[in-house]
Amino acid sequence: MSNKYIANLSETQKNAFMLIILFGIISLLGDIIYEGARSVNGPYLETLGASALIVGLVVGFGEFLGYAIRLLSGYFSDKTKAHWFFTIFGYGLLISVPLLALSNYWQFAAIFIVLERMGKGLRSPARDTILSYATKQVGTGLGFGIAEFLDQIGAVIGPLVFTFIFIGAGPIKTVADYQQGYSYFWMPFVMLIMVLFFTYFKVRSPEEFESLDLKKEGTKKIPKVFWTYSLFTFITTVGFVSFAIIGFHLKVNGIISDAEIPFFYAVAMMVDAIFGLLVGKMYDSFKSKHDNEKAGLLILGIVPLLTAVLIPLVFSYNFALIFVGMLLWGIVMGSHETVMKASIADITCINKRGTAYGIFSVIYGLALFIGAAFTGYLYDISIFWMILVLVGIELLGIPVYFMMKKQIM
Incomplete structure (x- = not known):
């Protein structure tokens, strides 16, 4: 981001940009914690005696619960306007990650893993709503892209x-x-808790960045394209593979060393960070090109195709193929995470935004749960059939994408 760009911003835009950067730093620290843990949670559970099915169920249930709780936290953060309360309390539950150092049984480790996901579920709709106010001042794609970039530095x-x-x-x-x-x-x-409270005292009323839109939009309903986009995301996420299962595959087959497993994850997160920023810019460009706030969603057409390609690669037994698969995995993650946050800010009104983030998160979390548990189950039976089924699921997302495109255009 050039100094010239910053200099051309209005005072309100500069304050919004500052909020985006501060939340980016908070997310960076948060990702150091929970993405560091997620890179080895699968192998750690295996070391404690868990099977592939148990790993899939624990990870999948944690993801589902973490996303399901967002329906309530999103609704109540909208209803009470207590966005900061949910954000701070949710980040506080990250304490469960260092507490994993005290677990000697997979059952206890599973509880801490699920608690960490619950914390993310409590904070995410409220945090994304706070961020969405600021991103409206600098471009939703760019704003969330910057936050995602900093977020993924922590994930590396x-x-x-x-x-x-x-x-x-x-x-x-x-x-x-x-x-x-x-x-x-x-x-x-x-460090995260300190920066979080500093940000809270610095910007207590972030909704002021978008106060004019609040008066203008009133209480519009959630649009039809939101539900179609949610269906598209559900299908493509069920077929998307959790890294816990990939890490399990790499460990039990001795394909790479234990030290290389989190390194592979770090590389994928680096790709996620870089591509997330690029996708954010492209997302805003699509909106400008079509003069349509919803047109940024069109960038997602590549997601089911890339996911269908990466699945057989990451479950191969060849180092080079797995590495390429993880690069594609990072690209897909960057696309999902940047676009889903930016698009909901663009296709929903301010009064329904926390609720929309919550609803979408439940759908996304259900897809992650089904996908992780189903993948773990099929992995224990046949890797070949697992790959075949997951690729087939991804291809089902293509006609839904064209349905969404028709609604947008």
């Missing part, structure tokens, strides 16, 4: 914590090696 750093620990450990990774890594997340957790 977090897994590297375990990479460096595993490099210094023995050839067989023990429970103690994993617990050492989890314990390092106390420091970013404390």
Whole structure:
């Protein structure tokens, strides 16, 4: 972002930009914590004695619960306007990640993993609503793209914590090696809480960035294209593979070392960060080109195709193919995460935004749960059939995309 760009912003836009950067830093610290943990949660559960099915169920249930709770947190944050309360309380539950260092049984580890996801569920609709107010001042795609970029820098750093620990450990990774890594997340957790409260005291009323739209839009209903987009996301996410299952595949087959598993995840997160920023700019360009606030969704046409290609790659037994698959995995993640946040800000009115984020998150979380559990179940039966079914699911998303395109145009 050039100094010239900043200089040309109005005072309101500069304040909005500051809020985006501060939340980007908060997300960066948050991602160091929970993405660092997620990069090894699958192998850690396996080390504690869990099967592929259990890993899939724990990860999937955690994701589903984390997204399902967003329906309530989104609705009540809209109803009470207590966006900051839900944001702060949700981030506070990140304490469950360093507490994973105290778990010696997979059942206890599973509880902490689920608690972390619940915290994300509580904070996400409220946080995204706060951010959406600010992004309206600088462009929703660009604003969320910047936040996603900073967010994913943390997602790169977090897994590297375990990479460096595993490099210094023995050839067989023990429970103690994993617990050492989890314990390092106390420091970013404390830093996150400090920055979060600083941001709260700095910008207590972020809705002022969009006060004119509030008066103009009143209480419009959630539009039809929102539901079609939700269906598209549901289908393409069910077929998308959780990294916990990919990490499980890499570990049990001895394809790469334990140290390389979180490194692969870090590489994917780096691609996610870079591509998320590019997608944000492209998203805004699509809106400008078609003079349509909803046209940014058209950028998602590539998602089911890329996902269908990456599935057989990440479940192969070849290092190079898996690496390419993880690069594509990062691109798809960057597309989903940037577009879903920006698009909901564009296709819903301000009074329904927290609710819309909550509804969408439930649908997304249900897809993650079904996808993770189903993938874990099929993996134990046949990798070939698992790949075939997941690719077929992704292809079902293509006609839904064209249905969405027709509604937009």
